[in-house]
Structures are given as structure tokens and as C-alpha cells.
Amino acid sequence: MSYGWKVTVIYILSGIVIGVIGGGQAGLSVAYFLKRSKLNYLILDAESNSGGSWLHTWDSLKLFSPSQYSSLSGWQMPTTKQEYPTKEEYLSYLSNYEKRYNFPIQRSTFVEEVVKEGELFKLKTNQGVFISKTIVSATGTAR
Numbered sequence: 001m002s003y004g005w006k007v008t009v010i011y012i013l014s015g016i017v018i019g020v021i022g023g024g025q026a027g028l029s030v031a032y033f034l035k036r037s038k039l040n041y042l043i044l045d046a047e048s049n050s051g052g053s054w055l056h057t058w059d060s061l062k063l064f065s066p067s068q069y070s071s072l073s074g075w076q077m078p079t080t081k082q083e084y085p086t087k088e089e090y091l092s093y094l095s096n097y098e099k100r101y102n103f104p105i106q107r108s109t110f111v112e113e114v115v116k117e118g119e120l121f122k123l124k125t126n127q128g129v130f131i132s133k134t135i136v137s138a139t140g141t142a143r
């Protein structure tokens with residue numbers, strides 16, 4: 001099988017039909033509904049930790065919405081000390097959200113290229129090539 005790339009590892013996501021690219025808020029929101037639908041999926045996220053682009057914002061940044069309006073689906077964000085959650089509080093919420101639902105996330109995995117071949121998508125990453133039937137792009141705008 002030739003992929004035209006120098007391939008170190010090929011992950012055939014057998015039974016895994018959906019590859020979600022990006023594990024920020026959008027990726028986690030999609031994952032929540034994919035989990036409920038019982039579909040098999042895997043999130044590939046470039047970051048080494050949870051939090052998406054919030055990992056790279058300045059420390060004094062606060063959300064512009066109170067916690068009750070900043071929740072992802074399924075789990076209300078806990079009330080914060082001040083009306084507007086701090087970056088640290090928001091990162092904590094995103095991390096706990098991931099743990100709560102035990103989403104399958106592969107971190108430190110940057111998707112460099114996506115190619116459709118026949119019925120399948122090939123995702124070339126720094127960790128090898130992943131193959132899935134469907135993809136969701138939740139890469140945000142920060143990168």
C-alpha cells in the first residue's frame with residue numbers, strides 16, 4: 001500500500017468512523033454528542049494538554065461571559081469566585097469536562113494534511129497516518 005508519504009505508523013481506525021481534528025471547546029462539544037450517539041471516534045489534538053487555544057492566552061484573561069453562560073453541553077460550569085471566570089478556572093473546567101466524559105483524545109498530534117481517497121480520509125500527522133471514514137474539523141482560528 002503506497003501513501004506517497006514517508007509513513008512511520010499507519011492507524012487504520014477500524015470501527016472508528018470519525019476523526020475529530022482539534023480538542024478545544026468545539027472539538028469537545030462535538031465529542032459530547034458523538035459519545036451520546038454511540039459512534040466511534042477519535043480526537044486528534046496538537047496540544048499536549050487540554051484547553052485548546054486558552055493554553056496560549058495571557059494569564060490575566062477572563063471570560064467575557066459568567067460561568068452559567070460559558071458551559072459546554074451536558075455539564076454546567078461550576079460557579080466561580082468572581083462573576084467572570086479566570087483563564088485558570090476555565091482551563092480547569094475544560095480539563096474536568098474531558099475527564100468526566102472520558103473522551104478518546106490523542107494529544108501532541110498535529111494533523112498536517114488531509115486527503116480524501118475513495119471513501120476514506122487520510123490524516124497525515126506528526127505521529128503517523130490515521131485513516132477514517134469521516135472527519136470533523138474543529139481546529140479553531142488561533143493556529
Ligand SMILES: Cc1cc2nc3c(=O)[nH]c(=O)nc-3n(C[C@H](O)[C@H](O)[C@H](O)COP(=O)(O)OP(=O)(O)OC[C@H]3O[C@@H](n4cnc5c(N)ncnc54)[C@H](O)[C@@H]3O)c2cc1C
Nearest residue numbers: 022023024025026045046052053063064065110111139140
Ligand atoms: C481573546 C479571546 C477571548 C475569548 N473570550 C471568550 C469568552 O469569554 N467566552 C467565550 O465563550 N468565548 C470566548 N472566546 C472565544 C472562544 O472561547 C475561543 O475562541 C475558543 O477557544 C474557541 O474554541 P475552538 O475549539 O473553536 O478553538 P481552539 O480553542 O483554538 O481549539 C482548537 C484546537 O485544535 C487544535 N488544532 C488546531 N489545528 C490543529 C491541527 N492541524 N491538528 C491537530 N490539532 C489542531 C489546537 O491546538 C487546539 O487545541 C474568546 C476568544 C479569544 C481569542
